[in-house]
Amino acid sequence: MLVIRLFEEKVEDLFTRGLVKGTAHPAIGQEAIAVGICSKLRKGDYVTSTHRGHGHFIAQGGDPNRIMAELFGKETGYSRGRGGSQVMADFSIGFLGANGITGGSIALASGAALALKNKAKRGIVACFFGDGATNQGSFHEALNMAAIWSLPVVYVCENNMYAMSMRATDSVSIESLATRADAYGFPGVSIDGNDLTAVQDAMHTACKRARAGDGPTLLECCTYRMSGHSRGDQRAYRSRAEETAWKKRDPIRATRKQLIADGELTAEQDREIRREVRAAVSTAITFAKRSPEPDPATLNDGVFA
Amino acid sequence: MREISYSDALREALQEEMSRDSEVLLIGEDIGTYGGAFGVTRGLLDRFGPDRVVETPISEGGFVGMAVGASLLGARPVVEIMFMDFMTLVVDPLVNQAAKLHYVYGEQAACPLVVRTPSGGGRSYGPTHSQVFEAWFAHTPGLKVVAPSTPADAKGLMKAAIRDNNPVLFVEHKMLYPTRGPVPGRGSRPIPIGKARIARRGTDVTIIAWSWLALEAEAAADALAVDGIDAEVIDMRTLSPLDMETVIESVQRTGRLVIADEAPRSGGVSADIGVRVFEQVFDYLDGPIRRVTTPDVPVPASPVLEQAALPNRERIAAAAAELCGAY
Numbered sequence: 112m113l114v115i116r117l118f119e120e121k122v123e124d125l126f127t128r129g130l131v132k133g134t135a136h137p138a139i140g141q142e143a144i145a146v147g148i149c150s151k152l153r154k155g156d157y158v159t160s161t162h163r164g165h166g167h168f169i170a171q172g173g174d175p176n177r178i179m180a181e182l183f184g185k186e187t188g189y190s191r192g193r194g195g196s197q198v199m200a201d202f203s204i205g206f207l208g209a210n211g212i213t214g215g216s217i218a219l220a221s222g223a224a225l226a227l228k229n230k231a232k233r234g235i236v237a238c239f240f241g242d243g244a245t246n247q248g249s250f251h252e253a254l255n256m257a258a259i260w261s262l263p264v265v266y267v268c269e270n271n272m273y274a275m276s277m278r279a280t281d282s283v284s285i286e287s288l289a290t291r292a293d294a295y296g297f298p299g300v301s302i303d304g305n306d307l308t309a310v311q312d313a314m315h316t317a318c319k320r321a322r323a324g325d326g327p328t329l330l331e332c333c334t335y336r337m338s339g340h341s342r343g344d345q346r347a348y349r350s351r352a353e354e355t356a357w358k359k360r361d362p363i364r365a366t367r368k369q370l371i372a373d374g375e376l377t378a379e380q381d382r383e384i385r386r387e388v389r390a391a392v393s394t395a396i397t398f399a400k401r402s403p404e405p406d407p408a409t410l411n412d413g414v415f416a
Numbered sequence: 417m418r419e420i421s422y423s424d425a426l427r428e429a430l431q432e433e434m435s436r437d438s439e440v441l442l443i444g445e446d447i448g449t450y451g452g453a454f455g456v457t458r459g460l461l462d463r464f465g466p467d468r469v470v471e472t473p474i475s476e477g478g479f480v481g482m483a484v485g486a487s488l489l490g491a492r493p494v495v496e497i498m499f500m501d502f503m504t505l506v507v508d509p510l511v512n513q514a515a516k517l518h519y520v521y522g523e524q525a526a527c528p529l530v531v532r533t534p535s536g537g538g539r540s541y542g543p544t545h546s547q548v549f550e551a552w553f554a555h556t557p558g559l560k561v562v563a564p565s566t567p568a569d570a571k572g573l574m575k576a577a578i579r580d581n582n583p584v585l586f587v588e589h590k591m592l593y594p595t596r597g598p599v600p601g602r603g604s605r606p607i608p609i610g611k612a613r614i615a616r617r618g619t620d621v622t623i624i625a626w627s628w629l630a631l632e633a634e635a636a637a638d639a640l641a642v643d644g645i646d647a648e649v650i651d652m653r654t655l656s657p658l659d660m661e662t663v664i665e666s667v668q669r670t671g672r673l674v675i676a677d678e679a680p681r682s683g684g685v686s687a688d689i690g691v692r693v694f695e696q697v698f699d700y701l702d703g704p705i706r707r708v709t710t711p712d713v714p715v716p717a718s719p720v721l722e723q724a725a726l727p728n729r730e731r732i733a734a735a736a737a738e739l740c741g742a743y
Binding site for chain 2: 226
């Protein structure tokens with residue numbers, strides 16, 4: 112969680128200072144979901160992600176050096192500078208890719224689950240998306256088909272309350288996005304997405320169901336995007352009071368508090384972990400900066416397999 | 417060689433590839449017991465079962481996206497989109513997802529996906545069941561587009577499309593399904609994607625066409641022959657990537673070019689081929705390039721209006737005759 116947090120804070124900083132071009136969507140405040148979900152996956156499982164995908168990738172074991180290098184557009188990046196923030200993948204660890212299209216990965220994840228089921232493989236797919244994506248047609252089409260075919264997929268809705276600037280509560284007329292699963296006939300569960308244990312527990316149940324061949328689950332993980340939507344977001348659509356209130360529910364602070372209370376973490380260990388993570392993020396930036404640019408002569412390579 | 421229909425040729429290709437490779441599966445609406453809207457997949461559900469012939473709800477965008485996802489894990493889906501007009505619903509998974517995966521993700525990702533779809537007019541199906549959208553997809557780097565006109569090419573190119581590790585849009589003009597021709601039997605070889613076929617050799621004028629209009633172009637060439645004009649007919653077969661080598665070589669010999677394209681005139685494949693010829697062998701042209709296309713109108717339902725809209729053998733022959741100075 113801390114790697115994601117410090118990585119994303121650095122990314123924001125790099126964009127603000129113009130050291131990294133293009134766009135990026137930080138997942139600050141949503142770390143417990145990425146970590147809680149991916150911690151329940153095994154080898155042979157898969158993840159699909161979103162435009163706000165660095166955290167999912169890191170939680171699934173992605174190398175921060177190569178993620179950072181991709182943000183810098185370097186040859187050593189996961190997509191060799193071809194993809195940028197929203198388009199990177201590492202199939203070898205089951206990470207089937209972030210996605211630049213809101214809702215774009217929901218059908219892909221479901222199709223991967225169909226392939227797993229058809230091959231009688233034991234794997235499952237964890238499919239991340241935001242509250243905004245649940246208003247796309249592809250969400251409803253894919254969830255319906257996953258239901259009729261009992262596909263091994265867990266739909267993880269990160270409800271961070273805003274689709275860019277639009278409040279989730281203004282974009283639907285229902286109380287909880289989890290109830291959308293009712294329309295397709297499988298369980299939908301709403302949980303505190305800032306509570307790591309709650310996420311893990313819910314994912315545990317959903318995984319069990321998927322692995323048993325009983326079909327999908329929709330997990331609505333309620334959270335808050337503590338930073339702006341992307342670079343240049345002035346956050347005019349929400350109040351500073353609201354942001355302050357959510358800061359008190361910072362998932363990293365809560366997790367640390369819990370670990371210390373449980374006697375699993377000392378203040379000294381906590382400081383040491385912070386030092387290590389800060390160093391790792393610095394290393395990632397150095398790696399990215401020192402990596403070679405892609406060769407323009409390779410522009411046309413690889414359009415076709 | 418035995419003669420079978422275009423539909424039967426496609427079914428043979430699907431069946432042979434499904435038997436050869438257990439990763440090949442069919443996905444689409446009403447493709448099971450019903451056999452697909454045009455009967456191409458008839459009998460395949462009984463033969464291969466519901467895991468290999470996956471019947472879907474009416475959710476084109478969703479199931480094409482799922483096919484893309486399945487292909488990432490090694491499946492080789494062949495998706496049927498009931499009418500090409502419905503391809504509007506699947507642009508995102510094809511253009512934003514499938515077409516880019518290999519370019520951005522490199523060797524770890526391939527998308528061996530075929531999307532089959534019946535195109536075109538001629539049956540009075542009206543403006544939302546008669547369109548030709550090849551240009552949109554030929555315009556997308558990373559997608560291949562094929563549109564064979566003969567049963568033999570349909571079989572050979574379907575095999576090639578299924579074995580290809582890239583997403584391929586396979587355009588089947590609905591007027592072609594009942595047409596018959598010689599088709600090689602079991603174990604026949606794929607026909608390479610990206611190679612045009614010279615359907616008829618000639619010296620006076622090159623006529624380029626594909627899909628249904630390739631047949632019309634051949635009929636036009638027969639009519640032109642009566643007037644002493646020796647037309648060469650090139651069936652492009654593949655629209656992306658374009659086999660310009662064959663086109664250029666032909667134009668260098670004939671010096672005259674007619675391009676027949678059922679799509680609306682603006683922004684289409686006909687314009688693309690024309691300007692490439694212009695760029696490469698302007699010096700060889702003895703006259704302007706002529707295009708025979710549908711005007712920039714929706715395809716009307718009325719048979720009278722539809723025939724007024726669509727290119728046909730008479731219009732192709734007239735354009736070629738005019739170009740050759742014979743009125």
